[in-house]
Structures are given as C-alpha cells and as structure tokens.
Amino acid sequence: MDLNLASLLPRRPAFPTLSLACTAVGAYLLGHIVYNLFFHPLRKYPGPFLCRISKLPWDYWQLTGNLQREVFRAHRKYGDAVRIAPNELSFASPKAWEEIFAYNRNKQQWPRNPKRVPRGRGNKAPMSLVNTPPHEHARFRRVLSYAFSEKGLQEQEALITGYVDLFVDRMTELARKGEVAELTRWYSMLGFDIISDLGWHEPFHCVESRQEHSWIRTLAWTAFDSQLKIVFRERGLLFLAPWFVPMRLQKARITNFMHARKRIEERIRHPEPRGDFWDKVLIKGRGDTESPGEGLTHEEMVVTAVTLVGTGSETISTLLSGVTYFLGRNRSCMDAFVKEIRAAFSSPAEITMLSTHRLQYVQACMEETMRLYPPVIGLLWRVPPQGGGTVGDKFIPEGTTVNINMFAMFQNPAHFHRPHDFLPERWLPNAPAEFAQDRKAAFRPFSVGTMNCLGQNLANAEARLILAKMFWHLDLKVDGKTSADWLDQKSWTVYEKKPLYIKFTEVVR
Template sequence: MSVPMSPRIAKQHCLNSTQLAFLVIILLVIYAICLSVYNGLFHPLASFPGPLSHQISVIPRLVYLVTGRLPFHVADLHVKYGSVVRISPNELAFCEPQAWKDIYGHRQQGHEEFSKYLGFYRPIKRKSPASIMSAPRHDHALLRRQLSHGFSDRSMRGQEPIIGFYVDLLIKRLRHHGGGGVKALNMREWLNWTTFDIIGDLGFGSPFGCLENSSYHPWVSAITRIVKVGSYIQALYELGGIQLVTCMVNSGIWRSRSEHKKQVHAKLIQRIQLDTERSDLIQGLLRSQDSLSFDQISAAAATLIVAGSETTATLLSGVVFLLAKNKDKLALLTKEVRSTFDKDDEITLSSVSCLSYMLACLNECLRMYPPVAIGLPRVVPKGGAAVAGEFVPEGTIVGVWQWAINHDERFWADPWEFHPERFLDNDNPRYQNDLLDAMQPFSTGPRNCIGKNLAYAEMRLILAKIVFNFDLQLADDSKEWLGRQNVYFLWEKPALHVHLTPVSQ
C-alpha cells in the first residue's frame, strides 16, 4: 500500500532536484573554465600563435566550418599570425611548402607516417570496411595497387572512346540548348552532368543518363548534398565524439548516406554481371575478389564516384568562369586551340597534351580555385615530429590549407589575379620567384590522388572542345560567381550562366 507524499516533502523533493540541476551546471561551468585555462596556458601547443578563442575552445573553428567560411578564415589567420597557426586546441594549420613533404610525403625508414585524422575521414562507427581515403596504411597500399590498373596509360588509352563519347554528347547538347548564344546556359550543371556520366561509365559500366536527359540523376543530387552534410557530421564529432555521430546517423537522420550506399551496391552488382574485361577504373578490383570483399570494392567505388566527378566539374566550372572573366586570357587560349586543330574530331585525349597554354590555365585555376580548398588533416605520430622546422607534439592534428597557401603573397606574385603565364616555362621576371611547389592540388606522397593524370586529360579534352566550338561570354548574374561561394569539404557552387555562341568551322 503506497503512502501519499505530503506537500511539504514534495516541495522539498522538487527543491532538491532544482539544486541538483544547478550544481551540475556549476560543475560544467567550472570544468569549462579549467579546460580553457589548461588549453590556453598548459596545453602542449600553448606556445603556438593563434586567437585566444581558438586556443581555448573548438567552438569558433566549428562555427566557421558549418557556415562554409573556414578556409578563408584560416587564410586570414595566417596573414595575422604567420606560417603556423593554432586553429583549435589540438590543431595546427601550416602555410609552408616544406610542410607538404613533412606531413604528407614519404617518411624515412623507421619513421611512422602521419596517420589520417579519422574525425574527418571516418567520423562514423561502421561495420563496413574503410574506403581508400580512410584505410590504414597496409589496406590502402593493397587497394591502391588494385586500382592502379584502371589509371595506367594502357587503360587510359582504352578509356578514350568512352570519355570522348560523353564529351561529344556534351557539345551536341550545348549546341541544342544554347539557342545560338542567345540563351545563357548553366555551365555548372552541364559540366557536372558530363563528369558524373563519365565516371559512372568508367566506374560501373553505365552512365547516370544526366547528359541524355539534360537533368540530374536522383543519386547525383544526393551525392552533392552529402558533401555539405559532411561538415555538420564533422562538427558533431568534435563536440560529442564518434558515439554521438553514429547514434545520429543510425537514427535515420542522414538518409542520403544510406541511399548512396544502396545505389553503389546496385551499380556494382550491375557492373559485375557484365562479366567482361573493360578498361575501366575498377577492373583491377574485380580481378582481386579473392583478396577483397564485396564491401571493400564497394567502398572504393563509392569514393571514385565523388572524387572522380565533383572535383573535376568544380575545376572546369572555375576555369570557364576565370577565362570568361579575363577575356585576354581566353583570347590566348582560343588562339592556341583553334590554330592547333582544324576539325573537332582531331581533338582527342592524346592530342590535347600539346596545348601548353591550356595546361597553364588549368594549373592557375587549381591555384586560385582549388576543388579541395581545405586542409586534409593528419595526426602527428608517436614521439612527435618536425613540420616546417617546428617540433610538433604527438597526437596533434596538422594540415596544409590549400586556399591559404595558394594565395600567400610570399609564394605568388599577384596571388588574387588570374595569370596562367606563371606556369609557363619562360623567363618572365614577374613570376620568376613564384614557388610552384607550394601548390599541391592533388596532395603529395604515398596517398596522393591516384586519378591525377586522368583528371588532367579529361579536363583538357572538355575545355578544348568547348573553346574550339563556342565563343564564351559571362551572363550578368554570374560576373561575381566565385565571390559568392561557401566551401565545406567541396565548394557550394551557384549557377554559372554563360552565353555560348557556336563557331562556324
């Protein structure tokens, strides 16, 4: 038989609960103050410069992260504090060419490599294997060996008809939809559709149908959303760790991720059922099904879809904008392309390699508008290590931020201006002191981008075909296109409207 609680006891019970909650808040405040004092004065990184707010708390960094302004903010901090800046309690940003080699390069025998920071590369606890981006050293080496077949010179020659088909389809669609240059086309979409169709065929044996239908495939739209959501996932990881992130994701809040995984599995099964030898990107993986599981192959293929499409489309969008914005540079490129080729079908993956000014334009765009503008974080190994002449304690998160180093006045003349000439082999005194090694858009070392050569060939072919077939002019609403963007892991690109006037050959 229960005894009813007297009003006096109930009131006392309520009061005790309030006092307990107040005590918890007080303890949390004291903990936060003590942690801030430790981070600011006694932390192993306390001697490195940076804003006090960033030194004592991760919150300021996360605010810039989720608002898409972090790379620009880091660049500003380097201007104020120097080549190494503490951007959160346990993270340093470096802006020195030597830091590329020290952090990402090959390590001497007996020296442990800087491991990838899993809070960025793998913030979710998963049963599935790691992708090539997040795999530990041994697994990464195995995956890379198998993938290297698809990126060899021999395979690229076999891929040329596939790539050429979609580039020709792009030109055909642009002619059809452009209205003779009267209608401004959204080149961001057309370039995205092209690169996704190409990577779909090279990776899975069939395109997404974007160019054919002149629209986004639902999966492609989901992939572009995942990129932005990834910043929020990383922020949650920094605040609550992997358990919080895993709980949130497993709750179903990130449906695009599970949909992406299902689509990859379905496409991969479709590719396997082709049961034929193809010069595509995953043929080497499929040959290794005895040593690689289906999930490992699927994870590698999923990475190829994003890394091999969105980044290429971003760079192409950037170079179209920068050329159309700088008409004198566009005129030089147009002259090079149209004086080299007499007919459209002369433009191939092989023949575009002779276009030196075009390569300089692409490199200058990679400098001014790097598809990955952030710093790819690594963790200093046990015992600590020297980075750009600074000893950094073990466990510290470090990285070189591409936007910052690519616009540093110490390394580049006129860093905010588009000058492809700096990448030409000439004696122009204006650019003689530029440090070209400061720019590493494909990273460096044993984990650099395996698709670098394919990306260059694909970008050269697409840009050459566009410039050969059309005169370009920016629409009025896109003249400030680059300045209106935020960047997360990749850029959040607005529409890029360009008038394309067909050229009579």
C-alpha cells in the same frame, strides 16, 4: 495588530547544491581556458583568441561551410603556422608538404587523424580510398592504379570522347537557340555520366536527357553529412547527426548505394574486360574475400564505386567551372586560350587526350585555376607519429591534429608573386621574369605522398579534352545573371557552387 503576510508563507529552501554545481562548472571552464592559453603544449602558436581557448569556433565554421575561408583569414593575420583549435594547427609553408605528407622510408609517416576519417556505417564500415590506413591504402592503389594510368586512360578515351562530343552538341544547340547555359549544372552532369560509366559500366544519360540524376543533387549533402559527423563524433554526439540531414536525402543516398551494390554485383558476375575501373580489380581478386592482400572484397568495391563517382564527378566539375569563370572574367587570357586551341587543330577529330597534352597555355590556365580555386579541400588532417614530429624547426606533440590550408598555401605572397590575381603565364615553361621567385613546390592541389589523389591524371586529361573541344567549336561570355562574388562559396570538402550562367556563340568557319 500588523499582519506580515510574508511571514505566513513557507520559507524558500536554499539550493547549495545548484550553487556549488555552477561554481564547479565555472571553475572548470576557467581552468580549461587558463590551461589552453598558458600551459598547453601548443600555447606558443598564434591564432584567434577564441580558437586558442575553445574548439567551438572550429565546429561552427565547419558546420556552416566557412572553415577553409576563416582559416585562410587567420593565416593572413598570424602567419604560416596557426592554432585554429586548442589542439589543432594549420600550416601554409611548403615544408609542411614534405614533412607531413611526402613519403620517406627513413622516417615514420604521419597517419590520418582517425577521428576525421569519413565513415559509412560506423567503425566496421567497409574501407574505401578515403578511409583506409596506410598499409590498406596501398592495396587499393595497386589494384586501381592501372585504370588511372596513361595506358588505362587511352583504353577509356573512346568512351570519354563520346560523352564530351555529346556535351559540345548540347552547348551548340543552346547557342543556336540563343539560350543561356547554367554551366556548373552541365559540367556536373557530364562528369557524372563519364565517371558512372567508368565506375560500373552503366551510363545515366544525364547530358543526353538534359536532366540531373538524383545522385548529383545529393553530393553536396553527402559532403556536408560527412563533415557533420566529424564534428559530432569528436563531441561524443554522433547519434544526433542524422537529425540534421533531411530524411528525403538520407533515403536518396540509401537508394543510390543499393543501386551501386546491384551494379557491382552484376559486374562481378561478368568479369570479362570492359575497359572500366574494375578490369584489373577483378583479375587481381575477383571481388572475393579470399585474397585480401591482392583484390577488393565485394563491399569494398561497392563503397569504392560510390566514392569514385562522387569525388570524380565533383572534382572535374569544379575544375571546369573554375577555368570557365576565370577566363570569362579575364578577356586577354580568354583570347590567348582560344588562340592556342584553334591554332593547334584544324578539325575536331584531331583533338584527343594525347594531342591536348601539348597545349601549354591551356594547362597553365588549369594550374592557375587550381591555385586560386582548389578542386578538393579539407581532407588533409593528419596526426604526428608516435613521439611527435617536426615541421621545419617546430616540434609538434603527439596527438595534435595538423592540416594544410590550400587557400593560404597557394595565395601566400611569400610563395607567389601577385598571389590573388589570375595570371596563367606564371606556369609557362618560359614564364616572365616577374614570376622567377614563385615557389612552385608550394603548389600541390592533389596532395603529395602515397595518399595523393589517384585520379589526378584522369582529371587533367579529361579537363583538357573537354575545354579544347568546347572552345574549338564555341565562343562564350559570362552572363550578367552570374553572381559577382561567384568564388565566395561554402565548402565541405567540395564546394556548394553558385550558378555559372554562360552565353555561347557558335564559331563560324
């Protein structure tokens, strides 16, 4: 008798539920793709295929620090209005500045996308300059604007100049020793020393001690963490975000925040004028909570101090690193830059914030650097007002996320002649005829409108002063250890800058 062993085994149960579940998921995904491609309100906007059907490419690019570069590539292929996620558009036309960001009392403003606003400890976290709604943002600007005004900068100039002179002394020491300077590190330390002293009247002595403060080492991670939380928040997975940031850095950030709180509380106890950011804040509101329409609360002052120190030091470091890199790679520009500075001043004592304001070629080099290497990117997310809005002749439905990609805007051949070349001459008052068709209105490195960068005057004045003093005393060249693709950097609102190795030579007079 034949024995069929298989017949003796228990039959495998069927799994209709699992099969139905897989079918349902597949049908949902297919329906989602079909809707995004053929029925979504943004279906007519061009963009990479995967971006039009899913937000996963956006998430991946954001987490890996490649979002701005990838969107730039998409603009070069698809034009000035690109669909970079199913419900998100990126623009690279000057009209977008005017329609989305510029203030117009006759039309509704485009608010920040609430899901893309950096938050500290959740929805109840204290507000700062980067996470306030428009009406609250105006309060912050009113009490802080004096510190960044021309008069405010003049009052702070002696403090800033002291740090700049010390920085130049350190670079001169390296020149005499024949040592190479890693200048992105030194620029970060200088920017941090200045902004921390202005921020809470306590120097950290980074340049003096030749050592980075722990805060500097956490800046890139802080920027990454804020963008990580955006991705996870939009997926409803915010609770997972801390697992992606090393514990030592989380602890360092808490330590830095508590230090800022201690310094601000001490400043509140001693409200007499010191020439720092808080003079007018304390006069307006004394740092209390009883006059929220005028001053800032204690918590708002702490968060604002942390924000200003991070953004202020990083912005100036990026701008200075970019100018130095481009000059080092363009000999003729370097020669013209140095010639203007050394012809303008017969001694370093003549170099001031006011006197450097007339250095047209220096300013042109700074402008051209910001065109090719914008200091701050990725914080421009907006949504249309209630009922939707328009950009040019394009209607944007309510609920759509919109953004401007500065790389695509500033390096668009429709806006700038020879857009990928470093050509400071385009910014001179008597620019060569070849640049006559440049659309300067496209260039807004500090954004526009009521929420533009409050510290742009400080950044420009500080950068001119540092560059003029450094190049008056020293010649430099980019050392061979510097990466050939130095500009190819990851970014999470700020760049993960690569080392910039510089060899200095002291000028003999």
